[in-house]
Amino acid sequence: MKGTGEPLVLIAGFLCDHAYWSLIIPSLVSKYQVIRIDNRGMGRSSAPESQYNIKQMADDIAALLDYIGIDKVHLAGHSMGGQIAQELVLAYPQKIQSLMLLSSLAKGDELFNSIIKTWGELLNHVDLKLYEKTVLPWIFTDTFYSIPGMIEGLIEFAIKYPFPPGTHSLYQHSQAMLEFDTTDRLQQIHCPTLVLVGKQDILTPLKFSQQLAQGIPNAELVVIDRGGHGFLIESSDVVVSAMLNFLQKLKPAYTNFAF
Numbered sequence: 001m002k003g004t005g006e007p008l009v010l011i012a013g014f015l016c017d018h019a020y021w022s023l024i025i026p027s028l029v030s031k032y033q034v035i036r037i038d039n040r041g042m043g044r045s046s047a048p049e050s051q052y053n054i055k056q057m058a059d060d061i062a063a064l065l066d067y068i069g070i071d072k073v074h075l076a077g078h079s080m081g082g083q084i085a086q087e088l089v090l091a092y093p094q095k096i097q098s099l100m101l102l103s104s105l106a107k108g109d110e111l112f113n114s115i116i117k118t119w120g121e122l123l124n125h126v127d128l129k130l131y132e133k134t135v136l137p138w139i140f141t142d143t144f145y146s147i148p149g150m151i152e153g154l155i156e157f158a159i160k161y162p163f164p165p166g167t168h169s170l171y172q173h174s175q176a177m178l179e180f181d182t183t184d185r186l187q188q189i190h191c192p193t194l195v196l197v198g199k200q201d202i203l204t205p206l207k208f209s210q211q212l213a214q215g216i217p218n219a220e221l222v223v224i225d226r227g228g229h230g231f232l233i234e235s236s237d238v239v240v241s242a243m244l245n246f247l248q249k250l251k252p253a254y255t256n257f258a259f
Contacts, residue, residue, distance in 0.1 A: 003029030013079030017043030041169025052172035120174020186215030
């Protein structure tokens, strides 16, 4: 936990842990008590040799909040993290003050499912460097790729990272995403919700966010012009600005009365 103020929980997506939020943390901790989650099987969390599902990972977060004594939070999830966030607010609505779904979805289509299924199996067949080189074109835009050394730097960071993903965890996360479907339950999400997506996202394209925004009664859709699925890295300034604007609108307005 870092910062002071109302608690804000951040849930990373597939292949990622708490470090994925690093570029926007300085802006958030100045206003909120930020709690970054490592999902089971990722980062510093344990990786049990069992099946994983999205509801289970949502339960993990609920148990953590109970353990640290936090009753109610703002909640943000990116990609698979957004799926976990949906399940968390559906199962524990009393714990969630607001919801932010970044580059996420209610249910994958055939293309998305094919990609995720492949990613879940790929690390059994290639090394991490080739894995990253295969995945990253789906995450970042051509503009980002044109920045000298940027992609190479990300790959080098992933290779040297002290908490690399395991093959079992990636497979289980992929299976959890493939089984996930909230399309018939979105109307049960009643907290204020921001749905945020990059216009150039080719992994979870705009149609997925439109479905979320149309299905959730109190949802606002914001489309970011600059960035794709990895906009937390590529367009971090615009993303954090959208998040803070949304959260600021939830604060009660106070009127000064003169007597």
